[in-house]
Amino acid sequence: MRAVYRFDGFIFASLIGGLILTIVPLPDAINAWRPAWLAILVLYWTLHRPERFGLLGAWLVGIAMDTLTGTLLGQHALALMFIAFINLKLHLRIRVFPKGQQALAILMLILVYEFLLFWVDGVAGFSTRGMARWLPVLSSTALWLPLAALLKWAMVLARRA
């Protein structure tokens, strides 16, 4: 049986929130540390709601992000879709990992995500110098556990209401 993706208001709202956080202005000092919000959300939803959120969802979110941030159309779409794919392949295993190990798996996936962005930038001839572009890997991983707990809690609340 093929999974039929249904519209899920909660997932949609969280992704809109993620897009907003992606373009909200931050002070220069911490701007480089801005977590890859959408990568975290895509990983979370493919991990916990694979029947609701899949490759196409990740791809569309990526296209929205490309439009918002003025990157090459398809760059973030490709990176988000690819980590969603790996995550969907492994989600049954990653889901039951102990928390620390799960965060480690997420670290690797975010690293893949940033590497794909870096790679496309390089191929397209944009400047790829500077180590600052790898900082979001650390901040995103650090946010994984708190954000996962928050989303779980919010979902429980939403269901009760």
Next chain:
Amino acid sequence: MAGLKPTDVLPGRGPALGTRLFLLLACSILLMVLDSREDYLQYIHSKLNIVVYPIQAAVDLPFSIADWISTSLASRRRLLAENQDLRRRQLRSDASVQKMIAIEAENARLRALMDTAALMTDRTMVTEIMAIDLNPYRRLLTINKGSSAGAYRGQAVVDAFGIVGQISALGPLSSQVLLISDPEHAVPVEVNRNGLRTIAVGTGDAQTLNLPFLPNNADIRLGDLLVTSGLGGVFPAGYPVAEVNNIEIDPSRPFAHVEATPAAELDKVRELLLIWPGGVQEQ
């Protein structure tokens, strides 16, 4: 995870997943290749811009509200002081404009004598920067005017002091401006003192432009003002771009190392001007 059906946990889309990956990969790569070839995706870009505009507006909203509150709550004394300051400035500009009128008339006469086309004044429109952070590796801004205001792709954007950049992606209500300090951007310039033509390339730093194509014996000095030369067709001629602040000449290298500071306040401004060269249109 209570209440999960077995089909939820194992959605049974093993083979299809790979196919979908392949299709979407192909789509992304096709889009990126077309997008890097400039003009093919104009239409899609402007449509997508409408879709994401509510998000941009949502991000900008708190900042515009704060702006509005601070202007409506500004104290009488501050307003008076500001008013006085503006009046003084107005007087000063009026004085210089008087001189300008005479010079312009003289210029028109001389041009008529030389049989060249008259210089037309450029039309402008004020636009505001939306409080949005774009790509940290590029130098881009979002402004709150788009094709519905008559803007077009490649249009020059200036502030009170000089050239800021050009419109790189156009939506109906908002558009993206590529700054002259972006590493991918180059402006054709000439030295105001002697008309020496060259190209100013962005470095990614808001305070520095690079002039990579000047030979070691070029007549360029510290403090020289660079203005747009009008070549290339994007920027109208005669707008200030930058001031030379660093010249290093090393005889072992073919070109001089020349750097300049942009005249526009690239990282401070909130209001910009769109330019229609030669007064094409304004709405």
